[in-house]
Amino acid sequence: MAELVxxxxxxxxxxxxxxxxxxxxxxxxxxxxxxITVTGTDWTAGTFFDYDPVAAFIRSFNGTRIDTQEELVSRIHAFVRAREGVVHAAVASKKPDVYPDAKAVGVLLRG
Structure with missing residues (x-):
């Protein structure tokens, strides 16, 4: 079966x-x-990956305090990887307002 990203x-x-x-x-x-790479989806059969819970989980960090981007992406990555059908995930965060002379500073976690 094909993988869907x-x-x-x-x-x-x-x-x-x-x-x-x-x-x-x-x-x-x-x-x-x-x-997010998933298997077991077939839109013709009505099976799909619902990404709404992923977006909601990310939004749940609004207003919270975390020390590092590494912790943030690790927590999101663990949530994504626990979802049914997920075989691989990459989660990135970036802060666009830290340095005036840089577009952003960020972290990427894959696996």
């Missing part, structure tokens, strides 16, 4: 993320992306 790109959340004082002082924008 689902991509959720740059879902924006606002949270306290970081170890530096300026990151702890105020919430910041975080863009989260996930690439």
């Amino acid at each position: 689902i991509r959720l790109e740059e879902l924006e959340i606002t949270m306290f993320l970081g170890i530096h004082d300026f990151e702890r002082a105020r919430p910041q924008r975080v863009l989260v992306s996930a690439e």
Whole structure:
């Protein structure tokens, strides 16, 4: 059976993320992306991967506090990998407002 790759790109959340004082002082924008490889889906038979729970889980981090992007992507990755049919996942986060001379700083976890 073929694999299907689902991509959720740059879902924006606002949270306290970081170890530096300026990151702890105020919430910041975080863009989260996930690439999810699934098997066992057949839209002609009515079987599909529901990505709404993944988006809802990511949105649940709005307003929360986490020290590192590594922890954030690890938690999201574990949630995604636990979903039925998932054989591989890559989860990335990036903070677009940290450095004025950089587009973003981010982390990617695959496996």
